[in-house]
Amino acid sequence: MTTSRGARLVRQVGAGVGEAVLATVVAVVVVAVGLIAFSLVQWPAFNSSNVVRALTTVGQVGAAALIAGSIALLRSRRSRRLAKLLSWTGISAFVTVTLGMPLAATKLYLFGISVDQEFRTEYLTRLTDSAALRDMTYADLPPFYPAGWFWLGGRVANLLGMDGWEVFKPYAIGSIAVAAVVSLVLWTRLIRADWAVGVTSAVTAVAVTYAAPEAYGAVIAILLPPVLVMAWGALYRPAELTRTTAKTEDAPSGDPTAGGWAAVVGTGLFLGIAAACYTLYFAFAVFTVVLMAVVAAGLGLRARYAARTPRRIAAHTGESHAPVGSAGQAIGAPLLRLIVMGVIAALVALPVFLPFLIRMLDRPKLQSGGAFHYLPEAGSELPMPMAHFSLLGALCLVGVIWLVMRASSSRRAQSLGLGVLAVYLWSLLSMLATAAGSTLLSFRLEPVLLVLLAAAGGFGFVEGARAVYQALNEPARFRWVAIVLATVGALAYCQDIPHVLAPEITTAYTDTDGDGNRADQRDPSAVRHYRNIDNELRAQTGREPSQNVVLTGDTTFLAYYPYFGFQGMTSHYANPLADYADRSAAIEAWSEKATPDELLDAMNAAPWRAPDAFLFRRSGDEYTLRLAADVYPNDPNVKRYTVAFPAKLFDDPRFTTTDIGPFTLVVVKR
Known part of the structure; x- marks a missing residue:
């Protein structure tokens, strides 16, 4: 790489990062102002009134007006800086109003604390309690699931002085808005600025509709389209295979570039961030980029083959110049760039996965x-x-x-x-x-x-x-027809988003939050007793939540308070180092013990840290908890079953038993 190319690389990457930082600041301010404004009014619940839905539509129209104003300024080549500000503000405002307004009367995010959102909230709660990389459930284990998005959310919660469950909603909405404006910054460096605003708006609207419940996945999904365009630009460089390149709208000739290396760096950074946030999307992104490298190498070899006759050269490249370089270069160039992307991705993601990899060396069989x-x-x-x-x-x-x-x-x-x-x-x-x-x-x-x-x-x-x-011979009114058609379609789609997300929004209102309230003003569930349970645990153990291990089937308790669990909600989200099936078998064996001595001996003999407390449901003379078993390939893939402990097992001075609502808290004296 020449010095001038290296300087261009530094300038391009630096300029892109700088603009992304500015866009991020704008998005954070817009989200913060919007969510604070929404919280100042006592709104009716989404599932019992159409008021917030109506106001969501109004907000979407306002955001669309900002976006349209940005496009108009860009097309007229006036006030480019103002156009950027309007586009960043409009897109982040769209995310804020589309997700924040329907959820304005609840502290919970889409899906509340139900289904998969339970373990996500548990993870955020764990990393709010401490910046150390720890498993969401199990004590003394490094995390298996990528901690990037959750770790950053935990730092946000600490900064704002909020609990993990409470910060989930504003952090999720804010992270999606930030991803949207950063995606816009990427698009503007790849295509025309006005087109970039339009395509980013379309991608963001679709992502908010179908990816927002899994917020850390939505962040990656929104960024993926421009990153794939960038990756293809890095891997497929026909200009390096021929002395002259055909001019195309996507790759105009003569533009000074860093030879695609800025795109290599950008793609590597994205892959690293994806690995740190969401394993599946990371694996898919790697699969796609490798596929691109294979296709790029194939096209390079095809260009070499087509060069055997001038006619084939012209038919293949549109030019009369022969390809330069060897067939090895056609394969080696994308391979080298692919390797560099991988190295950058590994360096970015390694801090997240290193603790697990080190621990795995001690247990190669997971x-x-x-x-x-x-x-x-x-x-x-x-x-x-x-x-x-x-x-x-x-x-x-x-x-x-x-x-x-x-x-x-x-x-x-x-x-x-x-x-x-x-x-x-x-x-x-x-x-x-x-x-x-x-x-x-x-x-x-x-x-x-x-x-x-x-x-x-x-x-x-x-x-x-x-x-x-x-x-149609360029009729004067046709442009307005296209603009009106696009506007009607966009607004019709956007105002339907709350309807598509209605089940997820409704669950956020029907679930009981960490304060013991239901946002729809109906009677809260047993979750309202969690605060008293937490108080009793702190008082009886004399320790902070993160110093205690609790065995319970009500794993939502771990989503609200950073206690470690002896067993996770299902095997599908359990750490492979945790021995999920063996733990369940041990719990069943403990329930069959005849005396407190036998139970304590079995607990102490277990290869894992024993529970400091049990949180049961009462059922006659028994204490019960529900466990889960993997029954794949059945759908549903989880079977729930109940394990009952005789109450007499805890009739011993070494246990302290406290009834709280429908729960029985048993604390082991140590």
Whole structure:
């Protein structure tokens, strides 16, 4: 790499990072102002009134106006800085109002503390209690699931002086807004600025609809389309294979670049962040980038083969100059860039995974947590959103048409098309893996497919409208027709987002929060007793929550308070180092002991840290807790069963028993 190219690399990366930081600051301010403003009013619950839905629509129209103003300024080439500010503000305001306004009357995020949101909240609570990388449930174990998003959320909670469960909503909304504006910064460095605003808006709207419940996944999904375009630009460099390159709209000749190395750095950073936040999306991104490298190498070899005759050169490249370099260079160039991306990604992600890797060296044989043991109906068939009769289906169909039409001439279409192809290949591999007793969780890639097709659909609409405009001899009113059509479609789609998310929003109102309240003003669940349980545990043990291990089937208690659990909610989210099945077997064996002495001896003989307390439900003369077993390939893939401990097992001075609501708290005196 020459000195001038290195200087350009530093300038490009530095400028991009600097602009991303500014956009992040704007997004954080917009989200903070919006959520604080929403909290100042006592709103009715979403599931019992349409007031917040109406105000959400008003807010979306206001955000759309800011975005439209930004596009208008960019197209007129006036006030570029103001246009950027309007675009960042508009997109982050859209995320804030679309998610924040429907949830304004509850402290909980989408899905409340139910289903998978329980373990996510537990993880955030754990990393709010301490910055140390620790497993979400088990004491003395490093984390297995990527801690990046949750660790940063824990630092935000500490800064704001909030509990983990309480910070979840504002942090999730804020992180999605930040990802959206950073995605816009990436797009503006790859394509025309006005197009960048439009396509980012489309991708963000789709991601908010279908990826927002899994906020740490939404952050990666929003960034993926521009990153794939960037990665393709890094891996496929036809200018380096020929003395002259055909001019295309996506790759204009003569622009000073860093030879694609800025894109290499950017892709590596993204892969590292993805690895630190979400393993599945990271694996898919690596799969797609490797596929791109293979295709790039194949195209390079094809260019060498086509160079055997001038006619083939012209047909293949549009130029009359022969490719330069050897066939080895055609393969070696993308391979080298792929390796550099991998090194950068490893350096970024290593701090998150290093504690687990070090501990794994002591236990090379791990007990599988069954994370891939899930096959819902959506995972048994290929997703075909373009075949659905809806606004999103129409946008996806336009995207498919554009990908096919522009596959040979647009680098954007090539990169997004390879991403779509990778989703379908991954889905087929996931279905094939069922024969081996596992899956690749392909159903979780549906949001990724939707954002890729949404980006393609945005480009397809713009280019299609331009083609029709030219075919009709450029009528003066046609541009306004296209603008009105796009505006009507966008607003119709956006105002329907709360309806699509209605089950997730409703759960946030029907679940009981950490303060013991239900946002819909109905009677709270047994969760309202958790605060008293926490007080008793602190008083009786004399220790902080993070110094105690609690065995309970009510694992939502661990989501609100940072106690360690003796057993997790299911094997699918359990640390492979935790011996989930063996722990469950030990719990069942303990319940069958005849005396307190036998129970204490068995607990002390266990290879894991014994519980400091038990949190049971009462049932006659027994104390019960519910456990879970993996029953894949059945759907549902989890079987719940009850383990009952005779109350007489704890009739001993070495145990302190306290009844709190429907619970019985048993503390082991140590």
